[in-house]
Amino acid sequence: MxxxxxxxxxxxxxxxxxxxxxxxxxxxxxxxxxxxxxxxxxxxxxxNASRTPASVAEHLRSLGIEADAHEVCTSALASAEYIASEISDGKVYCIGEAGLREALADKGLLLVEDEQADIVVQGIDRSFTYDKLAGAVSQILGGARFVMTNPDLLLPTDSGFIPGAGSIGASIQAATSVQPIIIGKxxxxxxxxxxxxxxxxxxxxxxxxxxxxxxxxxxxxxxxxxxxxxxxxxxxxxxxxxxxxxxxxxxxxxxxxxxxxxxxxxxxxxxx
CATH class of the missing domain: 3.40.50.1000 (HAD superfamily/HAD-like)
Known part of the structure; x- marks a missing residue:
């Protein structure tokens, strides 16, 4: 047929x-x-850039849906791929959680805190602080490019909505007047x-x-x-x-x- x-x-x-x-x-x-x-x-x-593919697959299986890690494609993975293609041996200042940090490490990218970075990459970070904001702003004003995993302002939860990566990114944009390269939808x-x-x-x-x-x-x-x-x-x-x-x-x-x-x-x- x-x-x-x-x-x-x-x-x-x-x-x-x-x-x-x-x-x-x-x-x-x-x-x-x-x-x-x-x-x-x-x-x-x-x-979602906070979870690793394995974690996402585990969550799906807990809901009764068949899933393997290789079937999961996150904005963290795409961000790491993009950054590695831009600066294969460069330095990265990261604001994000395990999914993003692991994806960057898997690409062999060097994460820095106090050194000047080539790129600032920012995703959802539920431990985001003023110091992290100040660090990102300093890096970008010092010449680092700004990459954001996704522009979601809000994330849905079982009890309502919480601020997303886009809300954190908005504060960095306001302080630097620099528009990020957006990787996610x-x-x-x-x-x-x-x-x-x-x-x-x-x-x-x-x-x-x-x-x-x-x-x-x-x-x-x-x-x-x-x-x-x-x-x-x-x-x-x-x-x-x-x-x-x-x-x-x-x-x-x-x-x-x-x-x-x-x-x-x-x-x-x-x-x-």
Whole structure:
């Protein structure tokens, strides 16, 4: 049976698409089971730079979703790759948590505190202090380039929202008047990194996410086709507002992961 849509890979968002904090979104487990059953390649692509891929995979498994570390692509990994391509033997001043620091170390990058750095990279840091802010500002004013893992101002939790990497970055930008190079969504850099990991072209990939401003915008920026699921940030109620704000349109829109799974069963997969 000939399929109407053929994709070589899917790039799937996590928070708001597969789970909300510690709670699985209805139908996420069945969606992943269907992808595995059909042998459709995919990566989990997340702006979250705090966790290592192994930690993200462990969290998914705790929710009953099959996952391996090699299936996880984070903005921390993409940031480390970008920085290593810019300064393979340079010095990095890092504001971030374990996921970002481990990714930088795995690329052989030298992390410094008191020495002048070539690049300041900043992600979410829940132990962020005035001293860290002062250090980043001093480094940037001293000539270091500024890289930010992702611009998310808020992060959803089980009890509400907390400040994200973008909120920390806003304070650095205000103090230095320097705009960062943004790696994560809505930038296409993270998507380009994920595409390289999969070994496919942009027009061969489908980006799946819940947020018009980040997931869909990043997919469009990278040249991918996009599927919006109304399970998180963008909802049926605010969708028109988000469409107007971004000036973008997803290729497909689904009310639930169950609807998406049925569509995939009927339209995507290996040609038969």
């Amino acid at each position: 000939e399929r109407r849509v053929y994709m070589k890979g899917l790039l799937i968002d996590l928070d708001g698409t597969i789970y909300h904090g510690k709670s699985i979104i209805s139908g996420a487990d069945l969606l992943i089971q269907e992808l595995r059953r059909q042998g459709i390649p995919y990566l989990y692509v997340t702006n 809505p930038s296409g850099i993270l998507m380009d990194y994920a595409l390289d990991r999969m070994g496919i072209q942009a027009d061969e990939a489908l980006v799946i996410g819940d947020n018009m401003r980040t997931d869909i915008a990043a997919g469009v920026a990278a040249g991918c086709r996009t599927a919006l699921v109304l399970t998180g940030v963008t909802t049926r109620e605010n969708m028109d507002t988000h469409l107007k704000e971004t000036g973008l349109q997803a290729d497909w829109i689904f009310d639930s992961l169950a609807d998406l799974r049925i569509w995939i069963e009927q339209n995507i997969g290996k040609e038969r």
